[in-house]
Amino acid sequence: MYNEEASTMFLAWFEANHQYVGGRDLTYAEFPTRFTYEKKDKRWQPRKAGYQIGRLHYTPPGIGELYYMRILLTVQKGCMGYRCIKTINGHTYDTFQEACSTLGLLDDDKEFIDGITENAELGL
DSSP: OOTTTOOSHHHHHHHHHHHOGGGTTSOTTTGGGTEEEETTTTEEEEOOSOOOOOOOOOOOGGGTHHHHHHHHTTTOOSOOSHHHHTEETTEEOSSHHHHHHHTTTTSSSHHHHHHHHHHHHHTO
């Protein structure tokens, strides 16, 4: 478990998925729709009211494994650790890129089109 080490929102997400069954059907970007991050305590709490949209920071394709992990974070739900992110149908892949490929996320130019679209939306 990541409780003591949860120094980032991302690591605290792993811990929250251990703790709250109600968030395990959400991707990392969807998590703020039902949970709020308490900066002081460095942990996620169930949202009492309101609605928030989450987003992942832009990661250029040239970054490599970090880029592929970001792609997986848009589809993988309820992850409780890094291995969980690259586990597909019970099989844990050696790299995030292999997991992306298995899910068919790299079969076309979709990731590049998504990157261009995101850049346009962010004004980059």
